[in-house]
Amino acid sequence: MINLLKNEITKVIKKKSFLIMVIVMFGYALLTNIIYLTLSNVDEVEFAQNVASTIDDDNLDPETKAYNEALKETYDLAQKYEKSSWQYNYVITYDYDNLETIHLYEASQLFDSKIYNEAKEKHEKIVSLLKEDDWKSVVKIEMDELKEAFEEGDYTKEEYDIKLECLKMRLDQNISYANSYQNDNLINYEESKISLLGYANVDKLDAGDKEFYQERRETYLTSEYALKHNLNITSEISLQSVLMNFFDEFMLMIIIMVFMIAGSIMSNEYNNGTIKLLLVRPYSRIKILLSKYITVLICILIAILIMVIAELLIGGVTLGFSSLSNPALYYNAKLDTLQTYNIFAYLGLNIIGQLPNLIILATLAFAISTIFSNTALAIIMGFVGQFVGSLFSTFATSDIWWIKYIISLNWNWTPYLFKSTPSIEGMSFIFSFVICLIFLLAMIIPTFLIFKHKDIVNV
Amino acid sequence: MNCVKMVAMEDFMSILKCEKICKSFGKKEVLKDVTFEVNEGDILGFIGPNGAGKTTTIKLILGLQKITAGEVTINGFDIKKDFVKAIERVGAIVENPDLYMYLTGRENLKMIARLYHDIDAKRIEEVIAISGLGNRIDDNVSKYSLGMRQRLGIAAALLHRPNLLILDEPTNGLDPEGIRELRDLLTKLAREEKMGILVSSHNLSELESFCNQICIIKNGMIIDKTSLIDLKKEVSNSKYILELDHIDGLKDIIDYSYDEISPTQISINIEREKIPELIKTLIANDYLLYQIVEDKASLEDAFLRKTGGNIID
Numbered sequence: 001m002i003n004l005l006k007n008e009i010t011k012v013i014k015k016k017s018f019l020i021m022v023i024v025m026f027g028y029a030l031l032t033n034i035i036y037l038t039l040s041n042v043d044e045v046e047f048a049q050n051v052a053s054t055i056d057d058d059n060l061d062p063e064t065k066a067y068n069e070a071l072k073e074t075y076d077l078a079q080k081y082e083k084s085s086w087q088y089n090y091v092i093t094y095d096y097d098n099l100e101t102i103h104l105y106e107a108s109q110l111f112d113s114k115i116y117n118e119a120k121e122k123h124e125k126i127v128s129l130l131k132e133d134d135w136k137s138v139v140k141i142e143m144d145e146l147k148e149a150f151e152e153g154d155y156t157k158e159e160y161d162i163k164l165e166c167l168k169m170r171l172d173q174n175i176s177y178a179n180s181y182q183n184d185n186l187i188n189y190e191e192s193k194i195s196l197l198g199y200a201n202v203d204k205l206d207a208g209d210k211e212f213y214q215e216r217r218e219t220y221l222t223s224e225y226a227l228k229h230n231l232n233i234t235s236e237i238s239l240q241s242v243l244m245n246f247f248d249e250f251m252l253m254i255i256i257m258v259f260m261i262a263g264s265i266m267s268n269e270y271n272n273g274t275i276k277l278l279l280v281r282p283y284s285r286i287k288i289l290l291s292k293y294i295t296v297l298i299c300i301l302i303a304i305l306i307m308v309i310a311e312l313l314i315g316g317v318t319l320g321f322s323s324l325s326n327p328a329l330y331y332n333a334k335l336d337t338l339q340t341y342n343i344f345a346y347l348g349l350n351i352i353g354q355l356p357n358l359i360i361l362a363t364l365a366f367a368i369s370t371i372f373s374n375t376a377l378a379i380i381m382g383f384v385g386q387f388v389g390s391l392f393s394t395f396a397t398s399d400i401w402w403i404k405y406i407i408s409l410n411w412n413w414t415p416y417l418f419k420s421t422p423s424i425e426g427m428s429f430i431f432s433f434v435i436c437l438i439f440l441l442a443m444i445i446p447t448f449l450i451f452k453h454k455d456i457v458n459v
Numbered sequence: 460m461n462c463v464k465m466v467a468m469e470d471f472m473s474i475l476k477c478e479k480i481c482k483s484f485g486k487k488e489v490l491k492d493v494t495f496e497v498n499e500g501d502i503l504g505f506i507g508p509n510g511a512g513k514t515t516t517i518k519l520i521l522g523l524q525k526i527t528a529g530e531v532t533i534n535g536f537d538i539k540k541d542f543v544k545a546i547e548r549v550g551a552i553v554e555n556p557d558l559y560m561y562l563t564g565r566e567n568l569k570m571i572a573r574l575y576h577d578i579d580a581k582r583i584e585e586v587i588a589i590s591g592l593g594n595r596i597d598d599n600v601s602k603y604s605l606g607m608r609q610r611l612g613i614a615a616a617l618l619h620r621p622n623l624l625i626l627d628e629p630t631n632g633l634d635p636e637g638i639r640e641l642r643d644l645l646t647k648l649a650r651e652e653k654m655g656i657l658v659s660s661h662n663l664s665e666l667e668s669f670c671n672q673i674c675i676i677k678n679g680m681i682i683d684k685t686s687l688i689d690l691k692k693e694v695s696n697s698k699y700i701l702e703l704d705h706i707d708g709l710k711d712i713i714d715y716s717y718d719e720i721s722p723t724q725i726s727i728n729i730e731r732e733k734i735p736e737l738i739k740t741l742i743a744n745d746y747l748l749y750q751i752v753e754d755k756a757s758l759e760d761a762f763l764r765k766t767g768g769n770i771i772d
Contacts, residue, residue, distance in 0.1 A: 003573040010570065015561055273557035277615075280521050282547040370701045453486075456523040 004283060004291035014263055017271055021257050022306055028253050029310040033318040036237045066107040070450060077127070086178035087130045090138065094177070098123040109215055126178050133177045143167050158197050166190045169227070181232040181340040185223045192220035218331035221338040231326055238323035239315040243308075247354050250307045255386060257303040258358055262296045262365040263378030270373035289370065289451050293444070296366050300358045332419040353414030356436045360411055361385050363440055367447040396424060410435040472499045474623045474655035480519055480529030482489065482512075484678075489515055490679045492529070497623065497655040497672075502645055504670030505659040512679040513659040514554055517627050521551055533623060550621035552629060556612025560601040564592055564611050567600060568618060575619040582618065590614035605632030612615065613641070617648075624648065624656045630665045634655075642669040698754040701725050704747035712744050713737065726754065 012018060060068070074096045081087035098119045105116040122141065130135050146167065150160040166186055169175065175182045195216050199205070205213055226233045233241075242249060266289075269275040278288060328346035330339045341349070365382035369375060389408030396403050403409065404424045410432035415422050422428070460728045475497040482490040490512045498504050507513050518524045520531050522545070523539045531538040536545035568586065572578040587596050590610045600608060609632050616624060624645075630638050646669055648654045660666050666673075675683040702724050703709075709717070709725065715737075717727040729737060734751065741748050 007570045007573055010566075011559065011562075014566070271562070273555055274517075274559060276521075276523055276551075276553045277557050277571075279523055280549065280551050280553075281544055281571075282543045283574065284543060453525065455525060456518065 001283075001287055001291060004266070005294060006290065006417045008291050008295040012265065012295060014024055017260060017264075019262060021118040024308045025250075025253050025257065025307055025313065028250070029307070029314045030318075032249055033242070033311075036242065037318050038215070039237065063104070064105045066103040067100065070096065070103040073099050073103070077130075079147065081130070084178060086135045086176040087133070089179045089183070090126075090135070090177040091130070094142075095123065095126055098126070136171060138177070139167055139170050141174070142202055154195075156437060159194055162190060162193050162197075173227075173230075177312050182227065182230065185226045185231075187231070188219055188223035192216050192223060194459055196220055214331075214333045214336075218333075221331060222329050225329060225338055225340070229327075232323070233326075233329065234375060237319060238314075238326075239319045239321060240323035240326050240328065242311060242315050243324075243343055243347050244328050246308070246347055247327075247350060250311065251354070254300075254303045254307055254358065255361065255382070257306075258296075258362045259302050259365050259379045261299045261303075262362040263321070263369045263382060265292050265366065266370040267373040267375045267378065270456075271375075279456065285452050286448060289448055293363075293366060297359065297361050300362055304358075308347070329420055330420075332418060332420045335419065339418065349417045350414055353417050356413055356432075357389075357408075357411040360407060360436060361389075363443050367443045370447050371450050404431070405435060407435060407439045472498060473497075474501075474534060474553075475520065475657065476530075476532040477516070477520065478530045478532070480516070480531060481527045482515055482519055482520055482524065483527045488679065490519070493676070493679070493681055495674050495681060495684055497657050499622075499653040499655055500649045501672055502649050502656045502670045503672040503674055504657060504663075504666035505657055505674050505676065506661070506663055506666060507659075507676035508661055511676045513661075513676060514627055515679075516676070517551070517553055517625055517657070517659060520625065521549065521553065522546060523553065548619075548621045549623045549625065550616035550619065551625040551627075552609075552616055553625075553627050554611045555631075556608045556615075558600045558608060558611060558615070561599060563599055564590075564596040564603070566679075567611065568615055571615050571618055578619055582620075586614040586618050589617060591640070606634060608638070608639050609633055610612060613644075620652075624654055626656070626658045628660055629658060630662070638665060645669055698726050698728055699751055700754055701727060701741075701751050702749040703741070704749070709746075712740060 052296070069146040074091055075104065077095070077099075078088045081091075101115060102123060104112070105113060105119075110116055122145070125141060126138060129135070129141075146155075146160065149155060155163070157205040166189065169186060173182070173274065175186055177183065196213075199213055202210075202213060214343075223235060225231070241364060247254075269278060269336075279285065281288075324343055326343070327340040329344045330341060330346070331337075332339055332400055361382050364385050365378045368381050369378035372378070389406075392403070392406045394410045396406070396409055404427050409424060410427070413429070416432070418428040422432070473496050474690070477493055477495055479492045481488065481489060483491060493512070493516055495503070505513055505516070506751050515524065519526050520538065522542050526539060531545075533545040534548055558564075559570070562570070565583070565587070568583050572574045572583055590596070590613070592607060592610060592614075594612075595607065596601070600611065603611065609629060612628065613629060616626070629641060634643060645656055645658070649656055658666060658670065664675075671686060673683070673685055674681060700720070705723060706719060706725055713727075713730050715727050715733075717725045720726055727737075737750060738751070
């Protein structure tokens, strides 16, 4: 039996199509990473585009004109500094508000108002601090202003506390306004924490609101963790983040490879007549078919492994290996906690979670290949299975009572492995396991019975 | 029926026994009561026109197709009930020498070797020598000619030292030299290793030189089982070709009717036993006799007479 298995694996690996597929996988990984690398170099053009779109036109109403002028002045001021500097980022995100106020009030000729004067005063102070490159003093100005606003009743106590906490964090952890991941973390943290204040009674939320709530909890918990551990999680382009989304990126390649092998392993023997060579050996047909099936299962692992290696090598070279030391964060919506994993443990759990999906589709292709000895049909049916399956999982709602018996809602075990919620309420690991097993046996048993009694006719 | 019982007593030397095997595809009966056996040292020529059921019979023997009725026993094991034991000492080529085209000849042999427990590297070298492929053994099979594949296929079938060798149309693609080598190889295996060999062909004259038994199948039924000598006897009223220095006045001294082929050759209808007498007569009348040969077409004619009008339906 071991020797049969050895022969089957040799046959698969020595085929030219296998080599070509490996090259395609590496090529695909290279392409994906180059696209990421190119995307990460694209400058933020949005602001400049806004400015460019403002047209000088005397027919505009005064208010719009004021907005346009505020934008222009902000842009001109920001342009004095490097794009990576804190000055640039501060001007376009914070000082713009001051300039807007100034221009609006000027347009309305309200030069005496308190708000106008305050804004003007603040703007002037900031301009001088920008020149002196002193962002810490800017933080202090923001603090003073925050306090005033709170005393005037603009903020609740909770909002004030959060905003103050964040400003203090800037000083304590030395997070300038410059565009950096820590700056992003801080902004995300502040925004999500404030928005969470709006949820008083979580248990009474309906399904849609609960989803929003969970999203905010996730942002809050991850940004809090990232801030604390100085982690770059907002930037999407790192080897670690690509590995975290491994199956989103590379499932297609793995599926193609698996279907190619599972769909041809039996039909090739028929079509080349070698099935006769194989069946006149001192092994029962069951053993011969079993060795082929086990080979298919092994090839699923091989396909995943090749893809992981391809991404590790190519992603490492293009995006750098350093991000691998960062922990992978997983928000568990069921327990409302943040779970941290080593990136390889995280990837490993994802691979195990996706295995039932791959095994069931590979078995489908294998069964068709064995019964109809038609490679093309086997591969196409595999893809049809995947497509229909993903359709069901996309539109699945718990309103339909039978939906949880659909195989594609049960063949991804990742949520169970992360101890999180399944896609439909009322499902459990045992439930999914049994459904998967039933589908699997429903394909395997007829395949073996048919093959056992099959007449090998002329080819 | 008596015949079958007698054979059963000589069980010790019978390697392959087919007893009344039938095969139907749906309602269509393609084999009907096929009975024959192959003993140690036998080379059985399994002859029939295309579509007569030769390959189907071989597939039933090898368990590639299910037997509708009847029994196949190899080395005492029933192919249906004891497949693994029955097939263990069988080497076979069915239809074509099917090999993995993208592997080299040697890799193909190694894969087969792995499936039996007692084949070492030395044995692989031995069969490579038998195949006569030499250095080409390390080329991909896709680069081989049909003849070379046939040679490799036969070598592969011999790899595990079978005592029953089943070759379906092994002469396909072989040149005359290859056919001669195959004949020498098979006769040697039958004589020295007491192997039973079943060789199928649609061409009697190719098998004539190396079979000692002939089994003729037509429309899924065995129509004649005989030794080659008997078959020859049966057609012994056939024609012989004589080559002489001249043929003038021949009519006056011989009683047999003959046709003139050329000024020095005649085709004569004569019984085999009467030939020595004829030669004496010719010499006594000062004719110079260069050669006397059996007209090959006559054996072929006999075969065609037996099998002629096979209806493929």
